[in-house]
Amino acid sequence: MYDLIIIGGGPAGAAGAIYAARKRLKTLLITGEFAGQSVVSEDIQNWVGTIHISGKELAENMKAHILAYSEGIVEIKEGEMVTAIKKLVKGFSVTTSAKKTYKAKTILIATGSARRKLDIPGADKYEHKGITYCASCDGPMFEGQDVIVVGGGNAGFETASQLLAYAKSVTLVNNTPDYFADPVTVKKVLANPKMKGITNVTPIKVEGDKFATSLTYKDNKTGKLVTLPTGGIFVEIGLAPATGFAKGVVKMLQGGQIKVDPRSGAASEKGIWSAGDCTDLPYHQNNIAVGDAIRALEHIYVFLKAK
Numbered sequence: 001m002y003d004l005i006i007i008g009g010g011p012a013g014a015a016g017a018i019y020a021a022r023k024r025l026k027t028l029l030i031t032g033e034f035a036g037q038s039v040v041s042e043d044i045q046n047w048v049g050t051i052h053i054s055g056k057e058l059a060e061n062m063k064a065h066i067l068a069y070s071e072g073i074v075e076i077k078e079g080e081m082v083t084a085i086k087k088l089v090k091g092f093s094v095t096t097s098a099k100k101t102y103k104a105k106t107i108l109i110a111t112g113s114a115r116r117k118l119d120i121p122g123a124d125k126y127e128h129k130g131i132t133y134c135a136s137c138d139g140p141m142f143e144g145q146d147v148i149v150v151g152g153g154n155a156g157f158e159t160a161s162q163l164l165a166y167a168k169s170v171t172l173v174n175n176t177p178d179y180f181a182d183p184v185t186v187k188k189v190l191a192n193p194k195m196k197g198i199t200n201v202t203p204i205k206v207e208g209d210k211f212a213t214s215l216t217y218k219d220n221k222t223g224k225l226v227t228l229p230t231g232g233i234f235v236e237i238g239l240a241p242a243t244g245f246a247k248g249v250v251k252m253l254q255g256g257q258i259k260v261d262p263r264s265g266a267a268s269e270k271g272i273w274s275a276g277d278c279t280d281l282p283y284h285q286n287n288i289a290v291g292d293a294i295r296a297l298e299h300i301y302v303f304l305k306a307k
């Protein structure tokens with residue numbers, strides 16, 4: 001039986017693993033992959049202590065940091081997804097997509113979030129056929145085209161900024177009168193002559209033939225329908241916590257965010273902690289996810305030593 005199973009290899013899971021190694025807790029880290037959500041960012045400028053770094057390099061550094069100190073104490077299962085957690089008389093069992101079951105005295109859930117899908121007619125049909133959820137993966141395929149970004153938060157503006165490097169034009173549609181992104185980013189991106197922002201509209205349907213060719217939206221004020229021809233639609237409408245495997249084991253908000261005690265990161269079930277974007281705590285950032293996990297690790301250590 002492990003002292004601790006950490007689920008997730010983003011910033012929160014990585015920080016948890018580094019601290020678990022320092023505290024000599026026999027730990028298993030299970031993660032689909034070693035990469036936080038910001039792995040797609042070309043230039044992260046707020047990772048404290050580093051003036052700027054790409055998301056890919058940050059993820060590689062985190063993995064290297066774990067490996068440098070993990071020998072004999074933190075075991076890693078990469079490429080396995082946790083599918084269920086079960087409470088046992090003593091501790092917990094964790095089952096994965098590889099049909100393996102592992103046992104531990106405590107669990108840290110650090111599974112972050114996954115992209116929220118566009119839920120309108122045509123969105124399913126044209127996914128990967130003109131609709132995409134990853135600008136840095138698919139953006140270059142849309143070189144020279146008129147493209148649309150759905151979503152006016154930081155991720156939407158970051159996507160627009162990346163696309164401006166090769167698209168003919170980028171139109172960003174936002175469902176509220178104001179953008180959620182940082183004002184400094186909004187100003188910078190909208191200043192590009194190839195960029196257009198449309199606010200207070202609701203996407204209605206995606207149409208096309210073999211590939212998506214248009215997005216129709218409704219003006220929230222006038223009710224007027226407008227069809228925008230496009231070569232590609234990039235969706236950035238938020239994230240949903242990746243916590244389905246823990247339903248019924250710990251308390252969650254309706255949206256799937258795990259309810260935690262903000263002082264400790266403890267979930268509703270004794271012996272389970274959670275950190276980072278999958279919790280109900282506000283503000284989702286790399287530095288915050290790391291701090292949350294470290295705080296949780298301090299409590300996990302005290303809990304295990306008191307046993």
Ligand SMILES: Cc1cc2nc3c(=O)[nH]c(=O)nc-3n(C[C@H](O)[C@H](O)[C@H](O)COP(=O)(O)OP(=O)(O)OC[C@H]3O[C@@H](n4cnc5c(N)ncnc54)[C@H](O)[C@@H]3O)c2cc1C
Nearest residue numbers: 008009010011012032036037038082112276277284285286
């Ligand atoms: C496009 C974009 C740009 C961003 N830019 C910045 C930025 O510049 N600065 C900043 O501070 N923040 C940025 N953020 C936010 C930041 O990336 C997140 O706050 C941070 O990644 C949260 O870390 P986390 O460890 O909680 O979760 P995540 O980063 O989501 O990591 C979750 C991990 O869990 C794994 N996982 C998920 N489900 C399972 C499962 N069932 N079993 C096993 N493993 C699982 C995943 O593979 C992943 O490794 C950005 C986010 C996005 C989307």
